[in-house]
Amino acid sequence: MLFIALSAAVFFTMFPFFWLVISSIKPNVEIFAIRELPLWETFIPEHPTLEHYISAFIPKGGLKGAVAFPRYVVNSVVISFTSSLLVIALVIPGGYALARYKFRGKRFVSILVIVFQMLPAVLLVLPYYVIMRVLNLLDTWYALIIVDTTFAIPFCIWLMRGFFNEVPRELEEAAMVDGCSELKAFLTIAIPLTIYGIIAAFIYAFVWSWNDYLFAFILTSTMKSKTVQVGLSELLVWYGEMEWGLLLSQSVMATIPISVLFASVQRYLVSGLTAGALKG
Amino acid sequence: MIRSKVLRAYVYILPALGFLVAFGAYPLLYGIYLSFYSLSPMVSLEPQFVGLANFREMFAREEFYRYLSNSVIVVIGVNALNFGLGLGTALIANEDFRGKSIVRGLMIIPWITPVVVVGVIWRFIYDPSWGVLNKILFAMHLVSREVYWLGEPELVWFSVIIAKSWMLFPFFYICYLAALQVIPQELYDASKIDGAGSIDRFRYITFQWLKFPIVITLLLNTVWAWNHFAAVWLLTGGGPGDRTVILPIEVYKQSFLNWRFGYAASIGTFMLVCMIIFTIIYLRMTFKEE
Numbered sequence: 001m002l003f004i005a006l007s008a009a010v011f012f013t014m015f016p017f018f019w020l021v022i023s024s025i026k027p028n029v030e031i032f033a034i035r036e037l038p039l040w041e042t043f044i045p046e047h048p049t050l051e052h053y054i055s056a057f058i059p060k061g062g063l064k065g066a067v068a069f070p071r072y073v074v075n076s077v078v079i080s081f082t083s084s085l086l087v088i089a090l091v092i093p094g095g096y097a098l099a100r101y102k103f104r105g106k107r108f109v110s111i112l113v114i115v116f117q118m119l120p121a122v123l124l125v126l127p128y129y130v131i132m133r134v135l136n137l138l139d140t141w142y143a144l145i146i147v148d149t150t151f152a153i154p155f156c157i158w159l160m161r162g163f164f165n166e167v168p169r170e171l172e173e174a175a176m177v178d179g180c181s182e183l184k185a186f187l188t189i190a191i192p193l194t195i196y197g198i199i200a201a202f203i204y205a206f207v208w209s210w211n212d213y214l215f216a217f218i219l220t221s222t223m224k225s226k227t228v229q230v231g232l233s234e235l236l237v238w239y240g241e242m243e244w245g246l247l248l249s250q251s252v253m254a255t256i257p258i259s260v261l262f263a264s265v266q267r268y269l270v271s272g273l274t275a276g277a278l279k280g
Numbered sequence: 281m282i283r284s285k286v287l288r289a290y291v292y293i294l295p296a297l298g299f300l301v302a303f304g305a306y307p308l309l310y311g312i313y314l315s316f317y318s319l320s321p322m323v324s325l326e327p328q329f330v331g332l333a334n335f336r337e338m339f340a341r342e343e344f345y346r347y348l349s350n351s352v353i354v355v356i357g358v359n360a361l362n363f364g365l366g367l368g369t370a371l372i373a374n375e376d377f378r379g380k381s382i383v384r385g386l387m388i389i390p391w392i393t394p395v396v397v398v399g400v401i402w403r404f405i406y407d408p409s410w411g412v413l414n415k416i417l418f419a420m421h422l423v424s425r426e427v428y429w430l431g432e433p434e435l436v437w438f439s440v441i442i443a444k445s446w447m448l449f450p451f452f453y454i455c456y457l458a459a460l461q462v463i464p465q466e467l468y469d470a471s472k473i474d475g476a477g478s479i480d481r482f483r484y485i486t487f488q489w490l491k492f493p494i495v496i497t498l499l500l501n502t503v504w505a506w507n508h509f510a511a512v513w514l515l516t517g518g519g520p521g522d523r524t525v526i527l528p529i530e531v532y533k534q535s536f537l538n539w540r541f542g543y544a545a546s547i548g549t550f551m552l553v554c555m556i557i558f559t560i561i562y563l564r565m566t567f568k569e570e
Contacts, residue, residue, distance in 0.1 A: 002375060006383070009369045013387055016401045016446065019412055023404065034415050042415060094296030101289030112300065117500065118555055119308060120507040122531040123548030126314060126541050127307035130325065150303040153296055182288065211394035213510040218536065229396045233514060236396075236403060244410065251397045262392045263385060 024052055024248035031244055052249035069250060071223050072231035079141050079227060080209035083148040087156050087205040088198055090149070095160025095197075096186060100169070113154040125218050132219055143219045144227070148212060152205035159204070163197030164190060200265045207258045228254045315546035322539045334546035343522065344530075344547075351526040354512065355505045357441035358448065359498055365445060366452025366497070367490075373453070374460045384457070391450035399514030402443040406430050430516050433523050440524060444511050448504075452497050459493040460486070495566045502562075503555050527551050 023031060026045040034042055056069045128147055129138070137143045171193075172185040180188075191198075216227040232254060235247045315334055317327035338344055373384055390398070405413050406429035417423045429439040467485050476484070509528035512518070518525040518533070525533070527547060535544035 002372060005368070006372050009365075009372060010383060010386065012365075012446070013390060013450075016405060017389065017393075019405065020397075020401050032410060034410050034412070035418070038419075042412065090296040090299055093292035097289045097292035101285055101292075116300075116304065118503045118507075118559070120528065120531075120548050120551045120555070122507070122509050122528040123311045123545065123552060124307050125532075126535055126545050126548070127310040129535075130310075130319075130321065130541070131307065133321065134325065146303055150299060153300055153304075157296055207392060211392070213395050213514070229394055232394075232396045232400065236399060236514060244404065247400055248404070251400045255393050255397050258394075259389060259392060263388075 020248060021252055024245070024252050025049060026245075027051060028245050052245035053253070056246060056250050056253065068223050068226075068231055069228075072226055072228045073253075075141065075225055076210055076227040076229070079144045079148065079225075080206045082141070083145045083152065083209045084202045084205040086145065086149045087152045088202050091153060091156040091160045091201060092191060092194075092198065094153075094157045095162075096164050096190060098157065098161040099164035113158050116151075116154040121214050125214060128215065129218060138219060139221045139225050141225055144209070144212075144216055144225065147215045147219065148205070148209035151212075152201075152208050156201040156205055159201050160194065160197055163194040167193045196265075203261050203265050207262050210254075210258050311545050312549050312552070314542055315549040317542045317545075319541035319545075320539050321541060327542065330542065334543045335550070337543065338546055338550065343525075346522075347525050347527055347530045350524060351506060351528075353437060354441065354444070354526055355502050357437065358444050358505045359501055361441060361445035362449045362452045362501055363494070363498065365449040367456055367494075369449070369453045370456035370460055371486075373457055387453055388450045390447050393447070395447070395510040396514060398443065398447045398511065402439075402446075402515060403430070406439055406443075431520050433520060436516060436520065436524055440512055440515050443515055444505070444508075447511065448501065452501070455493045455497050456490060459490055463489045499559065499562055502558065506551065506555060 022043060022045065025048045027047055027049045030037070030045055030047070128143070132138045132143045137146075167190050171189050172182075175185045175189055176182060210227075211229065212227075213229045213233065216230045217233065220226045220230060228250070232247065232250055235243055235250070314327060316329065316331060318330045318334070319325075319327040369387060373387065393401075405411050408414060408426040408428050408431070411429070413429065414423070414427055417427065427435070429435055463485065468481060471481050471485060507528060509532060512524055512526055513529055513532070516524045518529045528551070531544045531547045531551075534540050534547065538544075
């Protein structure tokens with residue numbers, strides 16, 4: 001009984017992915033001949049091919065999505081990496097302050113974190129557009145770096161606060177007794193002990209930025225800064241026949257790297273998240 | 281060297297806080313401010329004050345109420361399905377069996393896939409001609425013509441809610457699983473000695489421990505489903521026609537298709553106010569008994 005329910009759950013979860021990956025290695029003839037093939041043959045490609053993956057990088061006689069893809073990847077990588085770096089630079093001291101010091105407004109920051117999760121992103125898009133237009137940052141990496149950093153800070157500060165809470169104060173105090181300044185204790189003792197938290201925060205910010213669609217969509221307009229997500233969405237057209245092969249392969253390429261990254265730190269992120277849900 | 285502890289705390293938190301205020305709080309306030317103005321960036325960047333005109337227009341439009349009810353449909357549908365799926369899978373995953381950790385790891389994947397990829401996957405599955413769903417139904421002789429999962433008004437909500445739930449249920453799953461794992465085994469053992477059946481055990485032990493996570497997850501998911509733009513947009517574009525336009529999509533259309541930022545902002549502000557009111561009422565109701 002348990003086995004059936006479990007299999008059903010796993011099947012429901014994994015099948016769409018499985019289907020995505022399998023289909024992405026089918027040649028176009030097989031993708032578009034799905035109606036004619038007998039059922040079991042649709043799940044096993046007869047002639048598996050990497051042509052869709054290759055054509056994402058090497059244009060095949062004027063395919064629309066092909067040339068742009070590498071550039072989109074570069075954009076996404078730069079934006080996500082930079083914003084993640086910025087995030088950890090900001091939340092390491094921020095989380096430390098929240099964990100170690102009592103000060104007015106500490107509660108305020110905790111509430112801010114929660115409030116931030118509730119904001120309608122669509123409401124914020126308009127001001128961002130206007131601000132970026134005024135600053136002449138539309139269609140640049142900077143616009144998305146700024147926005148992505150902003151949205152990752154609340155959760156990451158929360159995460160770092162949790163990690164700093166785990167570092168015993170006595171260690172820093174012992175160092176200070178030996179003549180170390182508070183700042184030095186912070187840098188050489190506290191931070192290294194939270195390295196897992198820092199990595200987790202970095203990866204969270206990276207994945208969040210990589211996956212973002214709304215802001216990337218609104219704040220970019222040309223190949224100069226469009227991200228992988230936006231590029232993908234452009235292939236999802238409403239008219240005519242879509243380049244399914246290309247879409248599928250690019251989707252796989254957009255997902256696998258971050259899935260791997262996320263999986264490696266999920267333990268820490270999950271405990272950070274659920275600590276919030278369980279203890280409120 | 282900074283002597284005062286409090287001062288040091290402020291200095292440490294200032295960069296992060298400053299960033300949030302500058303790029304988070306300020307835009308938010310500006311957005312709310314905009315709802316009382318009329319702004320068409322194509323024409324000029326100078327907003328014109330119009331008072332409550334945007335809101336009056338919003339409540340006067342007949343479509344607005346349809347979009348509002350669409351948003352409500354999404355929230356209720358996604359919450360229900362996610363709750364069921366999340367709880368079910370958490371209960372299952374809580375049991376001991378071989379390959380437990382692998383299964384747990386796998387279940388998270390839909391949650392971290394980019395929305396766009398979720399859109400691609402489900403558009404591909406639902407595609408009338410090339411989709412695997414129709415293929416399977418054809419092969420099993422359950423349908424005789426192509427089913428337009430995302431095109432037929434009667435089916436589209438069903439399809440959208442399933443796709444969105446697929447994307448989101450892992451969040452519920454993780455929270456419930458974490459909660460389930462904290463429940464001390466002794467409680468179950470003691471109750472068995474007292475002769476409690478499995479339904480009683482669930483009701484008096486499991487469910488009590490789950491109450492708080494359930495309240496929180498439902499709240500977070502409600503807010504999230506209410507505000508989320510990308511999933512529905514990528515799956516249906518608001519269509520067929522404007523059948524699946526939810527409030528966030530309407531905000532997008534008004535701002536970037538009609539270039540009426542002020543009016544769009546007022547819809548956004550309305551969304552925010554609704555969520556604030558909902559949260560207050562919801563939390564009051566659920567914590568009244570405590």
